[in-house]
Amino acid sequence: MHLNRFSSFLVRPSIKTIAEQSGVSKTTVSFVLNGRGNEKNISAETQKRVLDIAQRLNYQPNHLARSLSMGRSYTIGFVVPDISNPFFSKIARLVEHYAEERGYSVMVASTDEKPEKEQKILTAFTNRQIDGVIIAPTTELVSSKIANLPMVNFDRNFNDKDDNFVTINNSETANQLTQKLIGKGCQKIGLVGLSSFLPNINERIDGYKEALTNNGLFINQSLIIDVNTNLIKQDVESAIHQLLKEEVDGFLFLNNVLAAEGIWLVNKHYPQLIDKIKFASFDNLDVFDYAKPKVTSALQPGDEIARNCVEMLFKQIEDKEQSGSIRLSTTIIER
Numbered sequence: 128m129h130l131n132r133f134s135s136f137l138v139r140p141s142i143k144t145i146a147e148q149s150g151v152s153k154t155t156v157s158f159v160l161n162g163r164g165n166e167k168n169i170s171a172e173t174q175k176r177v178l179d180i181a182q183r184l185n186y187q188p189n190h191l192a193r194s195l196s197m198g199r200s201y202t203i204g205f206v207v208p209d210i211s212n213p214f215f216s217k218i219a220r221l222v223e224h225y226a227e228e229r230g231y232s233v234m235v236a237s238t239d240e241k242p243e244k245e246q247k248i249l250t251a252f253t254n255r256q257i258d259g260v261i262i263a264p265t266t267e268l269v270s271s272k273i274a275n276l277p278m279v280n281f282d283r284n285f286n287d288k289d290d291n292f293v294t295i296n297n298s299e300t301a302n303q304l305t306q307k308l309i310g311k312g313c314q315k316i317g318l319v320g321l322s323s324f325l326p327n328i329n330e331r332i333d334g335y336k337e338a339l340t341n342n343g344l345f346i347n348q349s350l351i352i353d354v355n356t357n358l359i360k361q362d363v364e365s366a367i368h369q370l371l372k373e374e375v376d377g378f379l380f381l382n383n384v385l386a387a388e389g390i391w392l393v394n395k396h397y398p399q400l401i402d403k404i405k406f407a408s409f410d411n412l413d414v415f416d417y418a419k420p421k422v423t424s425a426l427q428p429g430d431e432i433a434r435n436c437v438e439m440l441f442k443q444i445e446d447k448e449q450s451g452s453i454r455l456s457t458t459i460i461e462r
Contacts, residue, residue: 301334313377
């Protein structure tokens, strides 16, 4: 009795079994289960019958056999500097969602902004025969597709002539954030960034400078501080102390991790300034809704970024087509 009750879990149903019970060919079943029913002009009624029977039989596809027959692993890579960063983890979750809709799984890895680690990751992915990579690259070498894989860059791109990258209007957004600080009365604005060798960071610095110039404010290079990626806590603390000695009345942080550190440090060391200085930051965190100092932030369109990255990648994988580049706008959240 016990065996009969759970026999459907012990015996793996085959495409042949599903075909026999649904009254269609194995080829038809295969097309339906691989999401190609509409492409092959299989009626909606037949597709529903096949899928219902497969579900009732607890059918699980043989991914190895599918990979061998289709010449694909049905796996893509997602490579970022630090998956613990809330921005990157959000994009990872959305990429996973859109990839799963197409029957693909996602392997995630962090580079720590180290080119040599990035290369090892891509080599490992290539050896695993993954079908493509979505990456926030650390070097131009990677963005030129040294791994010979279908690849989409996001967040940063080292060569605007390259196809297949998704990013935001970094310069425009930095200009807007700086303008918001000026509009709140700030006349001396410090900038805290990191990894200034990256193109997206340079674009943000350019936007900050442009806003100062447009408002007749002096560009003081000593107020632009580049934080070491591996020493963020120490360097942000040093930057806060240095900039407040310069009597800045506003801070522009080039990502949310830096801004979160800045909030904590000002509360710890300069509570008397909490209601006097103004913060602005790229990216958004829920904590910004109730933190002090108040933070004006630029919300990146995570869903659009992830969806466009996946669509671009699958154009390369499935259609062998390049997709060009996309620059998306952010939403400024004032507090």
